[in-house]
Amino acid sequence: MTGKGAPAAIGTAAAAVAADGVIDSTAVNGIPVICETNSFFRSVSFGIWINAGSRDETAEKAGLFHFLEHLVFKGTLRRDARSINVEIDELGGHVDAFTTREYTCYSAHVLAENLEQTFDLVADIMLNSVFPDDEVERERHVILEEIKMGEDSPAENIFDQLYPTRWSGHPLGRLITGTVGTVKSITKKDLQDARERYYRPPFMLVTASGGVEIGALAQLVDKYFGGLPQGIASRSFPELVTKNTVNVIKRPLEQAHLIMAGPGLSMADERRNELAILNTVLGGGASSRLFQKIREEMGLAYSIHSFFDQFVETGIFGVYVACSPQFLEKMWTALHGELSRLLKEPPGEEEVARAKKMHLRGLKMSFESPSSRMYQMASQKMYLNTALTHEEMISEIEDVTPEKVNGLAEGILKDGAYTVLALGPISRWKKAKLRV
Template structure:
């Protein structure tokens, strides 16, 4: 990603020591706000996007920790901790936390992914000081009491059970395991029943202390905000908690690595009673930092990103074999996945799989047409803008960009990068990615002969 730094200022103490550095990363334009960043002395980064025309603000804190940072015995600890930070601090009980945001009509939530965790609140602009106080308090002052760990264990086990009851959701975890095996990226974010039951309050506290250091956090706010005021309030909240004592600390760099997915032709089948069979056929994709990701977005959109896409037309519109069929990409710091999902009657699995495999092979060998590529570029540009029409999406964009890339890209630059993708780039990428031997994950009521045919389909 690219960053445009137009101005840098530093505030100094009475002794002349620099205590904060502020940059204007992106100047505001029509439809986009000014993005600024300040690095506090404890290594905490604060990024804001100012949009004076709105009346809401989304405030979030991103942690540089996800399920890929867990050992096998700690699988599920990141998600478990996400739940526990809502259970109470030295200043507030769990009820106080939720009631404070409910009282002003706000929304508060969190999510855990493979490489990061985010906690956020969306409120009226006048209630931003409350949101900052509550969310910062959660991140810096969580108690993680034994009784809360035990109470929340049951909640998380129910969440795991709920996921397992939804094969359309569970198949994505199965596909990650098929492609990545028993590795941190291949294991489920929620963990397993065994690993969750084995987690103790002490182990979770150690995990919390290790990964929630200010150098590993990014504060992001978008909406009708004043950057300097946000910085002052965040700094006061973290200093009060004693979280900025290390004045020489520097922010954690974005993830890096050299992992590559070399698996091919792997098949994992999970026989389960259900009305539908859920199928994912996929290949290794691109890391999120790969410069070809713009062409990958166009290729993915043309293949399975909308009602005019090849897969939707061939599987659903022409043959009526599935209600839901689409393709998707997952990009991590050092590797990625490309998958095609379809949910269909068990008796139709062979037909659906053959059509999907034939389409991938055809696009790999012959490429997409110029019309398909042009249409996909237009669709991707439009969805990019429409997906950034609220303060929550904007907060996600600037927070994730800082955490994962260490830089910001304007919406105009993103649209220009998409528009600059050429048909030749898409066709070359299709040969490289779709030309790989695929792997397969299926959940459903499968018979023995059918299971053998599915293994043969990717042989």
């Protein structure tokens, strides 16, 4: 799959065993099942993934999938809301759900002996929730409070506002939670229709890691999802239009929060590992250039880091910083200076080797976490249409060179439009200084 166009269908390959024990198979009903067995683990982490998120909603119903993900825990034909919570606690593990711009996930980490009971619970809430009217209204209020809470957290809110600012009018620019207005407009029928359309193959994927084998996992998928009717995969890809934009949101805060963001890479871009290393060199740790210059040397900010986010057809790469308003202009000049220096004095062998070492150590430690492996395999399957082995993931990082990193930096820092977003006590004079 390339970085543009519709994603490939979530797999129909015949069962195959990878070198490190990853098994990629297809369940009876066409739902891909990926399992990494580790007999040393007494626990299992599994995820049931729906290839639909906020970008797949209409603008008028933004927040629909997030609302649905909340509401399914509020009662089924067999379990009321309290029974669901009691059962989760009694399992002694962790059951969770979350929504992103491109997918929804229901996950659990439990003892292997409780796998089938937990799978039964998660499948039940996904497919058989009854959406009681009083629970719909109660959860609507909870989500509205969640939105307000996010608005009260400037470090969180500025990232929420980044995507609508950069991709205004595009599905990727919608807020995952929706807005107060759109959440109020979502009806019980909207929720039922969304589940009916998307909670079925070919939108579904199941991944698991730990003390479980592929045969047992496939049997569970067949038992609980084998009778689901087939849907029709669809996702729109409107043209992405970006331009240099400065958006200042005045708030009576102690600090000014600032993001400068430009073009990044899609999830399937072959340079994705170079981007991860570039991000680490620029602002991904205490030894990074931004941290050393702006915090350690100049003392202008406590919090500064670079970041990237990736989607099917595009991505974003940027810098976040929070500082006192009186330091804003000086910090802005220093930030521009470090971005320019990234091109004039590109990372050499030592910087790139240190960043690679950080990634490799973190990656190898993640292999010992069933939850991390379950998430890794799902992301790779959804965006690359294959689950990578440990060796393949390590090799991709090891293959990164300074030349590749610097070539990527040249491409994404020089080309494309930039978005500047500032939140806090920022005057008109200071706004004029925030030019791209």
